[in-house]
Amino acid sequence: MDSNYIRIFDTSLRDGEQAPGASMTSSEKLEVARTLARLGVDVIEAGFPAASPDDLAAVQAIAAEVGQTPVEGRPQSEPPIICGLARCTRNDIATAWEGVKGARRPRIHTFLATSDIHLQHKLRMTRPEVVARAVEMVTFARSLCPDVEFSPEDAGRSDPQFLYEVLAAVIKAGATTLNIPDTVGYTMPDEYGAMIAGVIANTPGAKDVIISTHCHDDLGLAVANTLAGLRAGARQAEVTLNGIGERAGNASLEELVMAIRTRGEKLGLHSGIDTRQLCRASKLISRVTSYPVPPNKAIVGANAFAHESGIHQDGMIKNAQTYEIMRPEDVGATQTTLVLGKHSGRNAVSKRLAELGYPLEGEALARAFAEFKKLADRKKSVHDADLIALASDERTQAPELWTLQDLQVACGTTGLPTATVRLKGPDGKLHVHAAVGTGPVDASYKAIDHIVRSQVQLLEFVVSAVTEGIDALGEVSVRVRQDDQRSCHGHGTDTDIIVASAKAYLAAVNLVLSRETAAPVHAQKSSVGADASVS
Structure with a gap:
């Protein structure tokens, strides 16, 4: 593959669904998977098949439909890889295979913690036991599926030397992708980038497999850490729509993709995502999970392309590049919105009135703008209908005897x-x-x-x-x-x-x-x- 191409691995249907109250039905999962395929994601982690019969059925349905036929208009020529998550147990791995085997390009993703805190308090295993279990289960997964991903859970807090040991062992056992998760969102961008660089430099065989990132947002650094990992040599990014997921969530797909696209010259990276589908996909995942998108959410929030300040609005009217680093149509947003409020200037109000079919000039505009300011002091936002009413007042104004x-x-x-x-x-x-x-x-x-x-x-x-x-x-x-x-x-x-x-x-x-x-x-x-x- 192109050495600068970033595989987008979407785990909205697995890690995203683990957000409290965000569970989806099988039909909703299939709808999201179809949207992800149209969006152009490379890998869809369709679920955790061993978690429940319904989850298994959902993964099977996605594998049979979305994982079989390329979607018309999809940037890639093949359908996405359909992936199922499994703990390092035979039952989980066998069930995951049952879920994904109907796809043209199936993948089993298995994981085992490597940090001492997890080994001591959760797994109650020694380091040699962890290495042996990981090798055994990756070998078993590889006997079923040609594409196996392994994640050392809590890699961000693991001893680097032990991390390299485990990763080298699973590469020999047949792992094709190594995912390096910052499971608890603990690392800083320089630390995470150094960890990825360390894995590539110190793990035998690492340069022959795909290195992946998986960052959580507990400190608000998920996208920054992911970018640091990609710049250090990782070539797959695990993300979710709207950044949903455990606790504070995951790295946001739309933020990462648009950072890569907008700063492509600096990063030297690119993806196969059709960014014009981002807003549509964001709205869908918000609807099926009942997780609203904050207005100030980057890329897909209602205010992402909205401007209220008079200074900003004046700049936007003259040249959109003064205050927008990307075009709204690039992400599927309808248009830039000049939000009219108490900070708006006369230029923005005049422009919007003209767009609505009420061009006012001179004294008429001055009077309408004065009324607009009075109204804006009493309302958070002045809508088009408000402006039309004000303009109608001005146009039909009778001689003011009284x-x-x-x-x-x-x-x-x-x-x-x-x-x-x-x-x-x-x-x-x-x-x-x-x-x-x-x-x-x-x-x-x-x-x-x-x-x-x-x-x-x-x-x-x-x-x-x-x-x-x-x-x-x-x-x-x-x-x-x-x-x-x-x-x-x-x-x-x-x-x-x-x-x-x-x-x-x-x-x-x-x-x-x-x-x-x-x-x-x-x-x-x-x-x-x-x-x-x-x-």
């Missing part, structure tokens, strides 16, 4: 619903009035009517939520009429539905009043126009 300055209401099961309204009039003066109504909206409308001296009739009142959630922006639409004139519409938006109601009503009233004052002017203009045309 503007709402303040509104305070008192209501409930006791007392009379009361509203105090302060408006700024056409003369620039403030006018305040309090009124009692059947409810807070009715009281607000009566107070407005008293101040502006309007006699309009409310014909229609509609309330709706622009977005979801407790902090949703509410939108109110009203239709009013004065005397026998044509009805006028008004609408208002606010996170406070009473305030939105007052804004909508005042907008409609302003439109009625503006028509009253405009009528004689229009008539005069018509007369002048007629005279001018005669001359």
Whole structure:
């Protein structure tokens, strides 16, 4: 094989399933295996066949289907290797073989601890006994299957000289892949890289087999340790989708693969993964295990390609490379998201409004942006629907003869619903009035009517939520009429539905009043126009 090619060994269906509460049914495992094959993983560790009859059946089903026929569009020309895990016992190894033998390329993966702490407290075996057991079981596995992987469990805390001894013995017994696990996530990247380099340099026969990494994330170093191991000469990486697994989990497949792809020139490595499938695979494993993906998760999290800061958004609008080191489409994400919040700038808001079909400029944009900032102070995120509502407010805004300055209401099961309204009039003066109504909206409308001296009739009142959630922006639409004139519409938006109601009503009233004052002017203009045309 290409000496710089990294085999991706996915153990989501085995180690990943060992995460508390992450167990999957046979049908779910088969669905995940199909996705992993499309993704282009080289090895699928389909399960631990000796763990239960259902696990055995799942591995057999995966071997018979996914392990037999290459998936159309898969980067590799052959189906993935289907692997089953087994302890170093005859029963486990025989059962693992029953699980994987239906695959075109089967593998048995067996393991035995090599650290003194495991030997003393868990296995209660001596070092010579461990070597003898490992050789015996690898020999047995090799008699069944041509591809055998051996893992010295807790290699990260094992004596290096004893580690080399065990590995040399299993190579002679027929192991084709040596997996060096940092089982408890204890090592640092320099330590793990040195351990891999030490295995290659000091184990007879190591250069004739594949050396693999398997790192846990107890200290948050799983991907860093894996990369250190690959740079030291390992050519297989054991990973899981979303990094699920025992305790803090495993090295994340998507993070490792994108690190290799993004920093390919520095690392000099590459894989056969179709990275455009990463988001889809991540969502699938999240769904079947009920393990949600954190928004800030690298590569596949909801915020991985989201920008809220105004400085960042401005840079992204000018050139995406200012703040993104990979393209969202490279991992199957739909697009970069400029999350609009209180840190967003006018440029980002203007761009998004234009994309939504509401281009605003000049004073209209200034007013909409001011309302956006007010809204952003009350909400964590401003959604497209919020922006559309704000833009609609600006586009349909009636002449502001009267503007709402303040509104305070008192209501409930006791007392009379009361509203105090302060408006700024056409003369620039403030006018305040309090009124009692059947409810807070009715009281607000009566107070407005008293101040502006309007006699309009409310014909229609509609309330709706622009977005979801407790902090949703509410939108109110009203239709009013004065005397026998044509009805006028008004609408208002606010996170406070009473305030939105007052804004909508005042907008409609302003439109009625503006028509009253405009009528004689229009008539005069018509007369002048007629005279001018005669001359």
